[in-house]
Amino acid sequence: MSSIGQPPRFAPTRDEIETLALAALNRLPAPFAEHLDGVLLFVEEFASADILKDMELDDPFELTGLYSGRSIGQEAQTGDLPPTVHLFRRPLLDEWVETGVPLDALITHVVVHEIGHHFGLSDIDMHVLEDMVTL
Template identity: 75%
Template structure:
């Protein structure tokens, strides 16, 4: 309880963000889900400085998610790491508070956008897919 007797609300944890992301992935239509078994999901507080520098982003709150890897259909090279989706908790929470968008909808938006890169989807295609899996 807080000093004024109200329940103390804690921000969603990494585990909660991961759970919402996995729920979003589970709502994807089967043709997409069947190509995600090798994609690794990470939830981190922020992108590291190297990633921000490579992307030309000065503010660590400016990046909510990142896809790394070869899109589906591109030949795999020896030594390739598995494709990854990184979600950055603190920027996501800031965007959630600033926009008022429900957290599950925000996480779904970012997950679909990052997974869209895995499939080489256009922004329009990502929006259609997001509309299909909205919570």
């Protein structure tokens, strides 16, 4: 129920999540930003059943993001699909509510982690990169 005089608050849409994700990507420093051409970003409600099965996950709320594709430096193969970052809206929103972390910070964290896979970064390197793009 909304307070008197305040509009009702609705969960952020896929477009709003995408806008926050693109803003995070735009804050990446030059050495990284220069290598994002061709990386596609998708915002979906949940991971598909096939993805969950491949990752051996039973609960679709366990997966907030996923990188698919070859890391930079890996040899491309005929028939390779473009590298993609998938963000899963409903699990992101649940984590946002459960943790109280600001939504833009949460999305930045997930985007940087997934993009880190594109660059073949370690978890430590991903944290350093995240610190560089945090608001």
